[in-house]
Amino acid sequence: MQMTSAPHLLAEDGPEYERILGDALRHAHERPDLEGVGDRLNTEQLRTMALSATALITAAAATEYEHYVKARGELRRAATAEEGADGAPAPDGPQSTAAGSGAGIGAVITVLTPLLAGSAAVIFLLVGYLLKAVGPSVTFGGSLVAAGWFFAAVAAAAILVAAVGLLVTALRNGATSLAAENEEQELPEDVARAREAWRHALLERGILPFLRDALADPTAGPAARTPHRSPNRIPKVGYSRPDFSGPDDGPAAGPRPTFTSPDFTSPDFGGPEHQPD
Numbered sequence: 575m576q577m578t579s580a581p582h583l584l585a586e587d588g589p590e591y592e593r594i595l596g597d598a599l600r601h602a603h604e605r606p607d608l609e610g611v612g613d614r615l616n617t618e619q620l621r622t623m624a625l626s627a628t629a630l631i632t633a634a635a636a637t638e639y640e641h642y643v644k645a646r647g648e649l650r651r652a653a654t655a656e657e658g659a660d661g662a663p664a665p666d667g668p669q670s671t672a673a674g675s676g677a678g679i680g681a682v683i684t685v686l687t688p689l690l691a692g693s694a695a696v697i698f699l700l701v702g703y704l705l706k707a708v709g710p711s712v713t714f715g716g717s718l719v720a721a722g723w724f725f726a727a728v729a730a731a732a733i734l735v736a737a738v739g740l741l742v743t744a745l746r747n748g749a750t751s752l753a754a755e756n757e758e759q760e761l762p763e764d765v766a767r768a769r770e771a772w773r774h775a776l777l778e779r780g781i782l783p784f785l786r787d788a789l790a791d792p793t794a795g796p797a798a799r800t801p802h803r804s805p806n807r808i809p810k811v812g813y814s815r816p817d818f819s820g821p822d823d824g825p826a827a828g829p830r831p832t833f834t835s836p837d838f839t840s841p842d843f844g845g846p847e848h849q850p851d
Contacts, residue, residue, distance in 0.1 A: 582632040582639060591632065594773060595624050598781050607782075610789040623788055624781065631784050635775035642768040649765050684736045691729035698722030 583591060599617045602608040611617060624631060632639065702718030709715070761769070 582636045583628060584643065587639075590773075591628065591776070592625070594777055595621065595781055598777060598785065602785070605782075607786050608789065611785075614789055620785055620788060624784060627784060631780040632776065634780035634783070635772055638768070638772040638775040642765075642772040645765045645768045649762060684732070684739060687732035688729050688736065691725045691732060695722045695725035695729055698725060 599611070599620060602611040602617070611620065615623075698718045699722030702715045702720075702722055705712050705715030705718065
């Protein structure tokens with residue numbers, strides 16, 4: 575059987591694991607032990623961490639899962655044996671191969687017809703109207719225009735057929751999904767009980783403890799592998815002022831020279847009666 579990257583989970587059970595995880599995150603506010611959702615980590619971060627740790631989480635319910643897979647396999651083998659006894663054709667028989675080839679050819683034709691018809695319509699209409707504009711007497715231009723409109727009609731019809739085919743395919747897939755859900759609901763009691771035991775163990779022993787640990791220490795999960803910088807770890811770039819303060823210890827400063835202004839007194843000049851001695 576083909577396994578996913580997680581050794582304890584088959585590929586067909588991956589959507590069920592994601593659904594259980596989504597339900598747990600959606601109702602996290604109802605659990606007191608998950609009250610930190612939205613404060614430390616939001617639901618998308620927790621979902622990403624849980625999906626990255628699928629192997630770790632599913633290993634907690636490995637015993638219940640192995641029992642469920644074994645019961646489901648026995649049921650499928652019994653159903654295959656009954657179909658073989660009734661003479662039903664095998665899925666990989668010649669009829670199935672022919673039907674698959676026919677469906678593939680039909681899909682190719684459905685896709686290519688609108689493209690080819692539309693391209694031909696554009697070319698014929700463009701060339702035809704160009705010829706009619708250059709030489710109105712040229713009858714070849716009218717033939718090209720008529721062919722262009724014909725291919726345009728074919729392209730429109732092909733687009734309509736493709737749209738109807740898509741609608742029918744969507745309805746058929748919806749009916750198949752409903753049938754699968756009904757079949758799942760009508761599982762035998764032992765298979766349904768094994769599946770429920772696995773779901774319960776996966777939730778209680780795997781998903782919820784992982785979410786609690788992630789909320790208690792957000793750096794312990796897979797998200798911690800992504801390098802990030804805290805604002806406190808950003809180095810500060812700048813220049814401090816140099817310290818221009820005088821030294822505390824050192825030789826005592828000598829006396830500073832003092833300067834006094836010269837005495838510019840005015841000379842004693844008197845009148846003629848005061849002659850100098």
